Amino acid sequence: MKRSDAAVSVILIGLAGFILLESRHLSFGTMRVPQTAFFPKILAVLLLIFSGISLLQAIIGTKSSTRSEPLTAEGWARIGATLATMVGFAFLLERAGFFLTTFFLMVLLLRAIEAQRWSKVIGIAVATALISYAIFGWLLGIPLPTGILGI
Amino acid sequence: MDLFANVALGFSVALTPTNLLFCFLGSLVGTLVGVLPGLGPVGAIAFLLSLTFKMEPATAIIMLAGIYYGAMYGGSTTSILVNIPGETASVVTCLDGYRMARQGRAGAALGISAFGSFIAGTFGVIGLMFLAPMLGRAALRFGPPEYFALTLTGLTLVAYLTQGSMLKALIMTALGLLAGSVGMDPISGEERFTFGSLTLRDGLGLVPVAMGLFGIAEVLENLGATGTQSIYQTKIKGLLPNAKDWRDSGWPIARGSVIGFLLGILPGPGPVIASFVSYAMEKRMSRYPEKFGTGVIEGVAGPEAANNSATAGSFIPLLSLGIPTSAIMALFMGALMIHGIQPGPLFISKYPELFWGFIASMYIGNAMLLVLNLPLIGIWVRVLKTPYTILFPLILLFCLIGVYTLNSNTTEILIMLSFGIAGFLLRRLGFEGAPFILAMVLGPVMETSLRQTLLISRGSFAIFYTRPICAVLLALTILFLTFPLLRAKKNS
Numbered sequence: 001m002k003r004s005d006a007a008v009s010v011i012l013i014g015l016a017g018f019i020l021l022e023s024r025h026l027s028f029g030t031m032r033v034p035q036t037a038f039f040p041k042i043l044a045v046l047l048l049i050f051s052g053i054s055l056l057q058a059i060i061g062t063k064s065s066t067r068s069e070p071l072t073a074e075g076w077a078r079i080g081a082t083l084a085t086m087v088g089f090a091f092l093l094e095r096a097g098f099f100l101t102t103f104f105l106m107v108l109l110l111r112a113i114e115a116q117r118w119s120k121v122i123g124i125a126v127a128t129a130l131i132s133y134a135i136f137g138w139l140l141g142i143p144l145p146t147g148i149l150g151i
Numbered sequence: 152m153d154l155f156a157n158v159a160l161g162f163s164v165a166l167t168p169t170n171l172l173f174c175f176l177g178s179l180v181g182t183l184v185g186v187l188p189g190l191g192p193v194g195a196i197a198f199l200l201s202l203t204f205k206m207e208p209a210t211a212i213i214m215l216a217g218i219y220y221g222a223m224y225g226g227s228t229t230s231i232l233v234n235i236p237g238e239t240a241s242v243v244t245c246l247d248g249y250r251m252a253r254q255g256r257a258g259a260a261l262g263i264s265a266f267g268s269f270i271a272g273t274f275g276v277i278g279l280m281f282l283a284p285m286l287g288r289a290a291l292r293f294g295p296p297e298y299f300a301l302t303l304t305g306l307t308l309v310a311y312l313t314q315g316s317m318l319k320a321l322i323m324t325a326l327g328l329l330a331g332s333v334g335m336d337p338i339s340g341e342e343r344f345t346f347g348s349l350t351l352r353d354g355l356g357l358v359p360v361a362m363g364l365f366g367i368a369e370v371l372e373n374l375g376a377t378g379t380q381s382i383y384q385t386k387i388k389g390l391l392p393n394a395k396d397w398r399d400s401g402w403p404i405a406r407g408s409v410i411g412f413l414l415g416i417l418p419g420p421g422p423v424i425a426s427f428v429s430y431a432m433e434k435r436m437s438r439y440p441e442k443f444g445t446g447v448i449e450g451v452a453g454p455e456a457a458n459n460s461a462t463a464g465s466f467i468p469l470l471s472l473g474i475p476t477s478a479i480m481a482l483f484m485g486a487l488m489i490h491g492i493q494p495g496p497l498f499i500s501k502y503p504e505l506f507w508g509f510i511a512s513m514y515i516g517n518a519m520l521l522v523l524n525l526p527l528i529g530i531w532v533r534v535l536k537t538p539y540t541i542l543f544p545l546i547l548l549f550c551l552i553g554v555y556t557l558n559s560n561t562t563e564i565l566i567m568l569s570f571g572i573a574g575f576l577l578r579r580l581g582f583e584g585a586p587f588i589l590a591m592v593l594g595p596v597m598e599t600s601l602r603q604t605l606l607i608s609r610g611s612f613a614i615f616y617t618r619p620i621c622a623v624l625l626a627l628t629i630l631f632l633t634f635p636l637l638r639a640k641k642n643s
Contacts, residue, residue: 004580031610036336036343039598047325054318075375082374089551090564109544142556
């Protein structure tokens with residue numbers, strides 16, 4: 001059995017079930033006058049069928065599951081750290097302001113793959129925060145959130 | 152208005168200082184995107200889409216088109232010098248291009264690639280100029296049943312042409328169509344799957360989804376498998392191909408231009424398929440097929456011409472039928488719709504200055520790219536040496552800022568990150584992002600046309616096989632769906 005394919009198929013079957021459940025509150029209409037739930041319900045049923053076939057294939061083991069090389073623990077850690085940094089950016093942007101958030105994002109990301117010299121990291125982070133503020137805030141006139149530093 | 156008047160109108164639009172500047176910027180950014188592995192043209196266009204909101208529609212589409220064909224030009228540089236394709240359409244160029252570089256013929260490979268791209272790109276634009284208006288006029292006879300059949304055939308063909316499992320591509324298509332149904336019902340205005348979120352009321356944004364699936368997922372993939380890449384250290388000389396190079400490359404460029412243009416029109420990753428088909432054809436027609444893969448110039452000239460010609464061809468279904476045939480075309484459709492412009496059969500007659508301005512800009516852009524890619528090759532080689540440790544934070548930062556500035560809404564960032572994670576995991580499991588994004592954009596068109604068709608036919612599906620165009624398209628759909636099954640049965 002191809003475990004990863006089976007797991008994805010089960011998740012997709014669950015998703016299709018959830019969509020069917022959510023669509024109960026919407027009007028389906030008739031074939032003559034289809035309404036809001038008509039199209040999503042058809043799609044959810046199709047998704048259910050395709051995922052069912054995929055699950056069967058995974059159980060029988062006729063198809064290859066993954067096409068990528070397995071990642072190392074170090075690789076997963078880099079990905080996790082990068083994602084956590086970006087989620088942090090989303091939560092802090094409107095609270096701490098554009099400049100500070102961008103600065104910390106760059107510092108953390110620049111050290112995510114390999115430990116680089118702090119002077120280099122801080123230099124690049126400050127330059128990037130200033131240049132991107134100049135491009136988006138001043139040049140393009142896009143309103144960017146201001147924090148304690150006023151930019 | 153005759154052709155010459157239209158072309159003159161186009162040049163009057165494309166040659167304004169603003170449009171010239173943005174054509175140049177688009178070509179420059181496109182080349183950069185093509186040169187740098189890590190952010191493909193889809194991610195780059197999705198990112199820059201938000202910057203086009205304040206532009207004139209013609210300026211916006213001219214810049215975005217520049218990025219698209221610029222990436223095709225630039226992608227060959229990394230294939231030839233590093234053996235890493237800058238984008239998928241340049242994969243096949245690695246085979247002979249890199250070998251040529253190792254034999255000290257990097258200059259000839261880069262030169263023929265740029266000239267071949269220029270010739271084919273120009274051929275593609277001429278084809279687009281003639282074919283798009285013709286198809287647009289024919290499509291005026293299309294009603295909702297034809298549009299439904301066309302979108303269905305297009306999506307099935309994309310799933311059929313996907314590199315991996317067709318079943319997985321069909322799952323992604325269904326998911327994309329479902330994602331397209333989030334928000335207000337296009338007919339009744341009733342809310343669906345918004346879960347009380349104001350952000351989701353207008354539907355899932357194309358930009359955060361595309362940037363997540365293509366930009367963020369790509370970076371995560373690279374981060375997971377970070378390795379060092381080395382540029383082949385060679386002095387690049389003789390960028391102008393010699394007489395023998397031209398003799399060997401003339402026909403491959405001509406054939407690649409025609410094949411590329413025709414394959415570009417079809418749904419799916421046109422430039423990618425075109426480059427592979429061109430390579431296979433050149434190998435088959437060659438007097439020395441066994442030498443392919445060892446550094447023959449035909450193996451660079453044909454595919455590079457084909458992928459550039461295909462970029463022009465891929466605009467035809469979008470501009471004349473309103474049907475995007477790839478993820479990039481879906482983004483172009485989004486760019487036009489943001490400005491209140493609906494691509495389709497009436498597009499050319501309603502917005503002649505936009506269509507012909509765009510055509511003229513492609514001529515100009517192709518010429519600009521020749522200048523950008525040949526004399527400036529040294530700069531691109533230096534850009535290639537940018538360490539990924541510095542490059543990837545910049546890519547991510549621009550994705551984050553690009554999505555935030557759409558509506559000054561951090562929820563859009565979270566949507567992008569969610570799709571980035573999903574895209575990364577699904578990609579590792581063999582699910583492609585292109586069928587998803589295409590289905591998401593085509594979803595509302597497909598749903599509206601299906602519901603209108605059933606209203607017209609009073610609920611009867613017979614309408615689909617009593618109208619000739621629908622019948623042919625549905626027959627093709629069935630063929631694409633059953634062909635893999637028949638092939639599997641034959642193989643077993």
